[in-house]
Amino acid sequence: MTQTPAYDQILPFTKGNSVNLNVFSEHFSCIEDTRQSAKITYPLFDVLFLTLCAVIAGCQGWEDIEDFGEHRLAWLQKLGFFALGLPVHDTIARIIARIEPTQLQHCFANWMQAVTVLTDGEVVAIDGKTLCSSYNRKSRCSAIHMVSAFACANGVVMGQVKTEEKSNEITAIPELLDLLSIKGCLVSIDAMGCQKGIAAKIVDKEADYLLAVKGNQETLYEGILSAFRNHLKSAPEQLQSVEKAHGRIEYREYHVLDSSVLPSTITDAWVGLKTIGLAISYRMTKHKESRLEYRYFISSALLTSSRFAKAVRGHWGIENKLHWVLDV
Numbered sequence: 001m002t003q004t005p006a007y008d009q010i011l012p013f014t015k016g017n018s019v020n021l022n023v024f025s026e027h028f029s030c031i032e033d034t035r036q037s038a039k040i041t042y043p044l045f046d047v048l049f050l051t052l053c054a055v056i057a058g059c060q061g062w063e064d065i066e067d068f069g070e071h072r073l074a075w076l077q078k079l080g081f082f083a084l085g086l087p088v089h090d091t092i093a094r095i096i097a098r099i100e101p102t103q104l105q106h107c108f109a110n111w112m113q114a115v116t117v118l119t120d121g122e123v124v125a126i127d128g129k130t131l132c133s134s135y136n137r138k139s140r141c142s143a144i145h146m147v148s149a150f151a152c153a154n155g156v157v158m159g160q161v162k163t164e165e166k167s168n169e170i171t172a173i174p175e176l177l178d179l180l181s182i183k184g185c186l187v188s189i190d191a192m193g194c195q196k197g198i199a200a201k202i203v204d205k206e207a208d209y210l211l212a213v214k215g216n217q218e219t220l221y222e223g224i225l226s227a228f229r230n231h232l233k234s235a236p237e238q239l240q241s242v243e244k245a246h247g248r249i250e251y252r253e254y255h256v257l258d259s260s261v262l263p264s265t266i267t268d269a270w271v272g273l274k275t276i277g278l279a280i281s282y283r284m285t286k287h288k289e290s291r292l293e294y295r296y297f298i299s300s301a302l303l304t305s306s307r308f309a310k311a312v313r314g315h316w317g318i319e320n321k322l323h324w325v326l327d328v
Contacts, residue, residue: 021079024049027111034098046081047095052108062089109159109179121307123152123210123314124182126189128169147172149180152314173198182207186301188315191216199300200271208272208301210311220266224276224296227261232278239305253280254309259298272300277308 025045033044054068066089069076076082087095128147147169149158159179163172169192177187177198183206189198191214202209213221232255239254255278259267267273277297284290297312 023114028107042087051096062093065092112158113181122185123311124185124187125150125152125315147176149176174201177201186210186311203272210299213296223262223266228278231257231261239309247286249284251282254305256303256305256308273298275299275303279312
């Protein structure tokens with residue numbers, strides 16, 4: 001059986017021993033129960049509440065969910081659930097299997113956003129990840145690739161979309177954006193998502209974008225390189241930092257320029273483009289191995305070098321706090 005922490009420490013709608021079911025009900029009561037009403041013993045809402053609580057607590061299978069419910073039955077019944085007792089794990093599985101997956105996904109994404117406080121300018125990192133060991137060679141099932149939106153400050157996944165492979169991220173990102181309420185946020189995406197349509201969609205949702213730029217956008221990339229070659233010394237400000245940790249020294253430097261240094265043919269093609277950024281990092285290990293990296297970005301926000309640096313560093317939160325967990 002999965003060992004789980006106390007429910008009041010891991011459930012986003014709990015505080016101490018009090019539970020706000022109104023927010024949960026608001027987002028999940030719309031899910032349709034397709035069973036014959038005369039044959040219903042366990043209400044769908046009860047089973048759904050139990051399942052989500054158990055999964056958030058770390059349960060990984062239907063038997064784990066049943067065990068979780070048995071240990072929390074007094075608490076669940078105090079909230080008004082399972083008046084006739086708890087269903088067995090097979091029943092829980094059958095009830096949940098009847099739910100339309102896309103509807104559940106939308107409800108869950110909206111709920112997570114409702115219980116996640118986003119402030120203006122907060123970085124929401126969007127990135128894709130192939131789940132480690134998800135490829136089944138025997139059954140020839142393809143690996144699971146997820147595109148996630150991660151609220152960096154809160155460490156909360158706001159939404160996810162499954163794709164067949166990494167190359168489909170370009171079509172998956174707009175679908176994910178449709179699930180999100182990101183007004184006032186700064187949405188950071190790697191070079192795969194540096195697309196005019198994605199930039200426009202983010203602006204339409206009253207948010208700002210911070211997009212990494214590589215050779216897949218050749219005209220834009222060459223324009224930014226030229227702009228920094230010609231204007232780097234006259235950049236209004238820069239931010240530098242040195243970090244010593246884990247047996248290495250890393251030097252970072254961040255520069256921003258107003259987008260007016262780019263040709264109008266480029267600025268006119270990218271909705272709301274206001275800032276271009278350059279992040280330089282130099283790393284040396286204790287074995288004297290070194291690496292120098294230049295990374296380029298565009299943004300619809302008027303970024304200072306400090307805010308630019310915070311956003312670039314914040315984007316790595318999806319690597320360190322989410323992708324690492326998926327690998328483990």
